[in-house]
Amino acid sequence: MRILYSLVWWLILPFALFRxxxxxxxEPGYRMHIAERLGFYPPPSIAAGCLWVHAVSVGETRAAEPLIQALLAAWPEKDILLTCMTPTGRATGKELFGxxxxxxxxxxxxxxGFMMHRLITHFHPRTCILMETEIWPNLIAQCKAHHIPVALVNxxxxxxxxxxxxxxxxxxxxxxxxxSCVAAQTETDARRLRQFGSRHVTVAGSVKFDATPPEDAVKKGHQLRTAIGNRPVLMCASTRDGEETLILDALAALKPSTTLLLMVPRHPQRFNEVANMLSARKLSYVRRSGLTADFEPISPDIQVLLGDSxxxxxxxxxxxxxxxxxxxxAPLGGQNLIEACALGIPVIIGPHTFNFEAITEDAVAESAAIRxxxxxxxxxxxxxxxxxxxNCHRMGEKAQQxxxxxxxxxxxTLDILRPFLDDRQTGPAAARKE
Incomplete structure (x- = not known):
């Protein structure tokens, strides 16, 4: 079956490159580093025996940040190879780690198999740590062939x-x-992963809750709020295609409220599309990219702030x-509500949250979120x-708690990974034992 799967990859490769x-x-970033997507890399700037962490895009990279910091603290002699699949994920890694x-x-x-083999023989990682849902058959098969333990975490x-x-x-x-081991977010995830065929599954929780809001980002947020003034602010975070239309059509329900709508599309390639929606509806708006670094005052006539950054x-x-x-x-599975909760912001969530089902249900049950x-x-x-x-303040406190x-x-998660990361536990012997 994996041979057939690999054949399909080779057949669709020209279409993948065209895409x-x-x-x-x-998004010009998609046209950069093309050779890496085929397994060809520049000389490594890190030592062999590195810890390989794969986070597909923005959310997974942010989730990996506390884990990567903990790995560097616990194993200071090790380097980290951080792989992703999107330009925004790579930019997020640059932002977090410089x-x-x-x-x-x-x-x-x-x-x-050929491309994954090239990556492994180029960087010689000691362990592969996959974030969240990244199960790639040939990646895992090549790691097994090279006696590299694979962990699926968060x-x-x-x-x-x-x-x-x-x-x-x-x-x-x-x-x-x-x-070799799985650190699941919830008991429900663990049950499904076992049905999936995974062994050695342990419930560890979500590492996203351990991410500390950066002080400079919070300070900038307070500066932005000062620029907005005393108006109430409703943020629509990580909106997806089709949702902005629904939200903007319903916006009239806030009138004659002075509320400012802060809309942040999830994908940067849609920033201009959403701006065109605002113009078509004759809504007065300003783009984040059009504000100065120190946030000049935003006119009270502005109805929407477009977060295009x-x-x-x-x-x-x-x-x-x-x-x-x-x-x-829209039936897209929802996004992560943890960042908002960590800052004590009351959360409203739609009906489709199957990607974050347990955490969302718990937040609603504890009055940290409203569905x-x-x-x-x-x-x-x-x-x-x-x-x-x-009421807003009370709900925000519950969200933060x-x-x-x-x-x-x-x-x-570190405790689960430790047997596969310590020098005396890794390598071919450990892989055979597992």
């Missing part, structure tokens, strides 16, 4: 993904057998009173919170 070029029209001398970033190649698996995986049981079972999500949250988490009005089922209901709930600051109670997953 990179096509996406590069709007030019850290012990961290090298690269793209993960397409999942063929792991989550929705019911939808479980059903998809069961369509290719032989391929998925082989990949699951090659994973990368790496400023904590800044946007810190400037907001209430946050709606996108990807949940709505439509854009008009979103505006109604936001209006009620914004018109009653005491909820986030604090979830902390500690990074240390639990």
């Amino acid at each position: 990179l070029w096509w996406r590069g029209r709007k 030019n850290h001398p012990k961290i090298m970033q690269a793209y993960l190649p397409y999942d063929t 792991a989550r698996l929705s019911e939808r993904s479980l059903k998809k995986g069961k369509r290719l049981p032989a391929l998925i079972q082989e990949a699951a057998d090659g994973i 990368m790496g400023e999500m904590f800044t946007y949250y810190a400037a907001s009173d209430v946050a709606f988490i996108g990807g949940s009005l 709505i089922h439509s854009a008009p209901e979103l505006m109604q709930q936001a209006k009620q919170l914004l018109e009653h600051p005491e 909820f986030a604090r109670r979830q902390r500690g997953a990074t240390e639990r």
Whole structure:
């Protein structure tokens, strides 16, 4: 089955490369480092025996940040290879780690045995740590062939993904057998991962709760809030295609409120598209990219602030009173609500949260979040919170308490990884033992 899977990759490779070029029209980063996606890399700036962490994009890279910092602290003699699959993920890694001398970033190649073999023989990693849902059959097979333990951490698996995986049981079972240990986010995730065929599954929680809001980002958020003035701010975070239309159509429910809508599309290639939506509706707006570095005052006539920047999500949250988490009005599975909760921001979430099911349900149960089922209901709930600051403040405190109670997953994950990272436990002998 894996041979057939590999053959499919080689057949679609020209189309995959064309897709990179096509996406590069709007996001030039897709046309950079193309050779890395085929397994060809510049000379490594890190030593052999590095710890390889793979985080597919922005969310996973941010989630990996506390884990990577903990790995560097616990094993200071080790370097980190951080791979991703999107330009925004790579930019996030640059933002978080800068030019850290012990961290090298690269793209993960397409999942063929040849390309994965080239990556492994180029960097010679000691251990491979996959974040969240990154199960690549040839990557895992090549790691097994080179006696490299594979760990799946901060792991989550929705019911939808479980059903998809069961369509290719032989391929998925082989990949699951090659994973040495799994640190799942929740008991529900652990149960599904075991049904997936994973062994050695332990519940560790979500390392995203251990990410500390950067002080400079929070400070910038307070500066942005000063520029906005005393107006209430409703943030719509990580909105996806189709959701902005629903939100903007329902925006009239806030009138004649002075509320400022802070809209932050999830994907940068859609910034201009959303700006065109605002213009078509004759909504007065300003783009974040059009503001000065020290945030000049924003006119009270402005109805929408378009967050068209990368790496400023904590800044946007810190400037907001209430946050709606996108990807949940449309059936896209939702996004992570943890960053908003960590800053004490009341959260509103839509009906479609299957990617973060357990955490979302817990947040709703603890009154840290409110679930709505439509854009008009979103505006109604936001209006009620914004018109009653005491209720908004109380819910924000519950959100922050909820986030604090979830902390500690990074240390639990380290305990799970430790047998595979200590020198005396790794290498061919350890792999054979596993």
